[in-house]
Every structure is written in C-alpha cells, then in structure tokens.
Amino acid sequence: MLKITNFRRMKFVNSIYITLVIILLTGFLVSPEVSSQAVPGKDENIPFLVTFGKDGKISWGDDDFNQIFFFSIPKEYIQQFYIRVFDPDCGGEHDEIQGDFNTKTLFSVYGGKGADPEQHEEARGLLNGVNYKTGNLLASRVFGQEARYDNKYYSFGPFNQTEGEFNQKWNSYIFKVVCEGIAGDDGNLYRYFLSRDANSNLAIEGANAFTYEYTFRMWNDFRSIAHIYPYVDTGIVSVKQSNFDWDNDGKILVVSRYKRGIEVPISNEANWVNSTIPIEPAEINSSLDFQFHKRQGELVKNNNVVITLENQRGDAIKFYSSPIGGVPVYQPVVTREKIPARK
Ligand SMILES: [Ca+2]
Ligand SMILES: [Ca+2]
Ligand SMILES: [Ca+2]
Numbered sequence: 001m002l003k004i005t006n007f008r009r010m011k012f013v014n015s016i017y018i019t020l021v022i023i024l025l026t027g028f029l030v031s032p033e034v035s036s037q038a039v040p041g042k043d044e045n046i047p048f049l050v051t052f053g054k055d056g057k058i059s060w061g062d063d064d065f066n067q068i069f070f071f072s073i074p075k076e077y078i079q080q081f082y083i084r085v086f087d088p089d090c091g092g093e094h095d096e097i098q099g100d101f102n103t104k105t106l107f108s109v110y111g112g113k114g115a116d117p118e119q120h121e122e123a124r125g126l127l128n129g130v131n132y133k134t135g136n137l138l139a140s141r142v143f144g145q146e147a148r149y150d151n152k153y154y155s156f157g158p159f160n161q162t163e164g165e166f167n168q169k170w171n172s173y174i175f176k177v178v179c180e181g182i183a184g185d186d187g188n189l190y191r192y193f194l195s196r197d198a199n200s201n202l203a204i205e206g207a208n209a210f211t212y213e214y215t216f217r218m219w220n221d222f223r224s225i226a227h228i229y230p231y232v233d234t235g236i237v238s239v240k241q242s243n244f245d246w247d248n249d250g251k252i253l254v255v256s257r258y259k260r261g262i263e264v265p266i267s268n269e270a271n272w273v274n275s276t277i278p279i280e281p282a283e284i285n286s287s288l289d290f291q292f293h294k295r296q297g298e299l300v301k302n303n304n305v306v307i308t309l310e311n312q313r314g315d316a317i318k319f320y321s322s323p324i325g326g327v328p329v330y331q332p333v334v335t336r337e338k339i340p341a342r343k
C-alpha cells in the first residue's frame with residue numbers, strides 16, 4: 001500500500017477536482033457525439049478520404065473511382081442539417097496531382113426510398129455493374145480545380161430528416177453521399193462533416209456516419225497509426241477482410257477486447273488480398289479495431305488504400321467513423337490488483 005500524507009492526499013484530491021471541472025467544461029468538445037460527425041473520425045487518425053478521377057491508375061490506390069458514405073439522423077432530431085465537404089475541389093492544397101490538375105469530382109446526396117443500404121443492398125456500391133445511385137437525388141455539384149473551395153468547406157443542404165429513408169432498427173433517417181471522379185486522373189482528397197450549421201461544424205447528437213468500402217489516405221509519417229472500426233453485429237462468426245494497394249507498407253493488425261493484435265495478410269501494388277478472422281461471441285455488438293502500422297525506415301509516401309469487410313454469409317460489414325461502444329481496449333488477464341500507484 002502507498003502511504004500518503006494528509007497534505008499529499010489533499011493535493012491529490014484537489015487535482016482530481018480540477019481535472020473533473022476541466023473534463024466537464026471541455027466535455028462538449030471531446031464527447032463521442034461530437035467526434036462521430038467528422039469523416040474520417042477523430043479516433044481513426046486518417047487525414048483524408050480519397051477518390052481519383054476515372055482516368056487514374058488503380059495502382060495509385062483507388063480501385064473504382066467512387067466512394068459512398070451514409071449518414072444517419074436520429075428521429076428525435078427535427079431541425080435542418082448540412083453535409084459539409086472539406087476541400088471538395090481537386091487542386092491547390094491537399095490533393096494528389098498527376099501531370100496537371102484536371103480531375104472533376106461529382107458529389108451527390110440521396111435520400112428517400114433506396115438511400116438506406118440495409119434495405120437496399122445495391123446502395124452499398126459493392127455489386128459490380130449494379131447501379132448504386134438509388135434513392136431521390138436531393139443535391140449535387142461538380143468540383144474541378146476551384147480556389148474558392150480549396151482548403152475550405154462547401155455545405156450541401158439544408159436538409160430535413162424526413163428527406164432521408166427511415167430505418168426502423170436504428171430509429172433514424174438515412175442519407176447517402178456519393179463521390180465520383182467523373183474526369184481526369186488526379187486524386188481528390190476530402191473530408192465530410194455532418195453539421196447543424198451551414199458555416200461551422202456543429203455535431204448532431206446521436207447521428208452517425210458509416211461506409212462499406214473505405215478508401216483513404218495514410219499520414220506521411222511512419223510513426224502514425226491509422227484505425228478503422230468495423231461493427232460486429234449479432235450473428236457474425238467470422239469476418240473476411242480485403243485490403244487493396246497497401247504498398248507493402250508495414251502491418252495491419254486486428255485488435256479487440258479479446259484480440260491482442262492479429263496480423264492479417266497485406267496487399268502490395270494494385271492487388272486485393274483477403275483473409276478470414278474468427279469472431280468470439282464476446283466480440284458481438286462491439287467494434288473491432290483494425291490498426292494500420294506503417295513500415296519503418298524508408299517512408300511509403302501518399303499511400304492510399306481500400307478496405308472492405310464481409311461476414312461469413314458474404315454480407316458487407318459497416319465501418320463507423322467513430323466506433324460504437326467506444327474504442328476497443330485490451331482486457332488484461334489480471335486487472336484487479338494491478339492498478340498502478342500514483343507517484
Ligand atoms: Ca484542394
Ligand atoms: Ca491530371
Ligand atoms: Ca480535395
């Protein structure tokens with residue numbers, strides 16, 4: 001046992017109070033509800049989504065030149081909202097140039113019947129040659145090289161929740177956002193934010209964002225670890241992961257409450273590699289943590305990668321941009337007696 005003098009105990013108690021006050025004051029800024037509205041999410045440590053123009057090479061890391069994200073708005077939220085896109089243009093800052101900037105990117109927002117990927121499998125965009133642009137087109141815009149939106153936001157909306165497709169299970173309205181590289185060969189890097197406001201990022205409590213095929217950019221920093229958090233729903237006994245164009249860039253590990261870090265086979269240049277990971281009953285209704293550890297030594301620069309997951313029946317598994325139930329943590333075998341003493 002650690003012996004603490006009264007004075008030291010007072011200091012310790014005071015520091016706990018101060019910490020609590022700081023947590024309460026800043027809670028709004030760091031709550032999961034807030035971070036879950038950014039795509040990629042705060043916990044993912046992923047700088048950008050990426051979509052190349054359709055004349056790009058798949059060896060640059062985008063296998064299909066489109067990306068589909070879904071936003072769920074809880075039924076209780078009755079105000080209008082906006083889907084904001086950061087750096088929607090392809091030019092200037094952030095984007096990946098090939099020759100000159102000539103990529104045009106079409107962003108489209110869909111609602112109504114056909115938008116919800118749980119009720120309409122084709123909306124997920126995983127069936128080759130099948131139209132995934134289902135639902136009512138609510139808004140769209142093409143972006144080229146536009147200084148006006150370089151390193152800035154463009155806001156789609158306002159939308160009303162009832163313009164989405166209602167999902168009974170999640171008691172939410174679902175919206176679909178499609179990004180397509182309709183011309184050119186450069187990579188458009190961008191992010192989303194679901195907001196109550198057109199001009200700033202104000203999160204909607206209980207809202208969420210998810211996808212079934214995630215195409216993203218890694219940080220150009222070999223110390224940086226990216227994460228994605230697929231949700232393991234009831235009935236899942238195994239997960240098949242597929243990764244594309246990982247450029248042999250270090251390791252991909254799967255961590256969960258019950259997995260310490262299973263290494264999965266990785267892709268190299270413009271190829272898909274897959275493997276199957278068994279799921280324990282105790283992992284149901286939580287998220288797995290897929291960790292992307294970059295190779296040490298010579299930096300693999302501008303690494304774009306695609307990840308898809310499916311269950312044992314071949315059904316796609318969602319990735320949430322913020323994990324449901326929080327970030328998975330280790331459950332060490334011995335926990336009770338091993339709380340470290342404060343110094
Ligand atoms: Ca830009
Ligand atoms: Ca170009
Ligand atoms: Ca961009």
Ligand SMILES: [Ca+2]
Pocket residue numbers: 059060061244245246247302303304305
């Ligand atoms: Ca790559």
